[in-house]
Amino acid sequence: MTEIEVNQEEWLEDFDFEPCEEISHVEEEALGTRAGAYTGSVQNAPGCSTMVANGLSQQLIHEVNLMIPGVLVSFDDLNVNLGNAAYPFLQPQAKEALAKAIRDRQNEAGEANRNKTLRVNSTYRTLVQQYLLYGWRGGRRGCPYGLVAPPGRSNHQGGLAIDINDHLGWRPHLERYGWQWFGNRDKPHFTYRGSGTKDIRNHAIKAFQRLWNRNHPDDQIAEDGIYGNNTASRINQTSVKGFTIAPWDTEPRLLRVSRPMTEGSDVIKVQEALQAKGFDIFPDGLFGNGTASIVKQFQEREGLVADGIVGSETREALFT
Ligand SMILES: [Zn+2]
The missing domain is CATH 3.30.1380.10 (Muramoyl-pentapeptide Carboxypeptidase; domain 2)
Incomplete structure (x- = not known):
């Protein structure tokens, strides 16, 4: 390392x-x-x-x-x-x-x-x-x-x-x-300590720097994976809820019940889509048991596997 x-x-x-x-x-x-x-x-x-x-x-x-x-x-x-x-x-x-x-x-x-x-x-x-x-x-x-x-x-x-x-x-x-x-x-x-792993500690920093830059075209910082004052001051300014342009806008993630609770703008979009399809759900951005059970109802209605998990098939059914 x-x-x-x-x-x-x-x-x-x-x-x-x-x-x-x-x-x-x-x-x-x-x-x-x-x-x-x-x-x-x-x-x-x-x-x-x-x-x-x-x-x-x-x-x-x-x-x-x-x-x-x-x-x-x-x-x-x-x-x-x-x-x-x-x-x-x-x-x-x-x-x-x-x-x-x-x-x-x-x-x-x-x-x-x-x-x-x-x-x-x-x-x-x-x-x-x-x-x-x-x-x-x-x-x-x-x-x-x-x-x-x-x-x-x-x-x-x-x-x-x-x-x-x-x-x-x-x-x-x-x-x-x-x-x-x-x-x-x-x-x-x-x-x-086994083989085949990577030292990704600097990626934890670089991930933030990339997200910051994607969201702040007029305030670019170095994407060097090095933690210093420039990065620290941008972390300070960032919302605890995350960035407006989120990484799942680039590539969706699996949405399911988990701990810590799955949370984010992608959850809000799914909840809004369920609402638009007639389900009684409040879009709070938190994927808890309530959301999972409504996802199951939707999946049953659509003839999908009713597992309460939003993957590519459920996503497609929701957004088309
Ligand atoms: Zn420890």
Whole structure:
């Protein structure tokens, strides 16, 4: 893995370490008090949950996947128990290895192992999440975060990290398939060290820079994947809901019930289309169970597979 360049002295410190357990714990606690209705800029986002910027985070994940197709894949189809602030995305090789480790533990003799479900508290962290956490570090804005890596420098920006519970129980199984335990300093943290992966931490930054430029033709910034003041000031100005021109305008994504909840302008368009087709739905941009059940009704009416997921066939039926 190569380190990305940083251009400010404070960031020259070695940030290969973050206290993951503490960050996950504070984040989980903060979820209950988050200002869900906030729609302003990142700069004024109320603390202390990064889910306040769920809309922008989802755009950043999708944009990374436009830059390197399929580099971040969801693992919410594996037998895992996901924390509420965890975006369940890993690079495909890491996901495959995680699936093997889970099977490995399940196959091991003894009832004690058979019923263990892997609890994952944190995985992929988007640039804006890291930006918020970094801004809230050391008790700033009343948020009890301690040490946090600067944006672009976290192990959680590479799609190769997980923070889990029961690290002792899982360690032998994860290590068998290329997942390395960080050690006592950061007990819940494992990093995938197997072959075939890419260092995509700078892509987390570049994804934001590309989206900014696409939306601001008169205020172009360098798309260099380097985090500095130019990028930071643009993150500040961006809406927590994301950009007007979204990455799914370039290439649609699968819309389905997920955690964190699928959110965005593409969801609004689907909800408006359902409304226009006579369904009783309020376009709020959030793809929850209510929206999924109306999608199912629509699919049944159209003779499609009624799975509540908006893929290419359902999209075509909705928009033609
Ligand atoms: Zn971690």
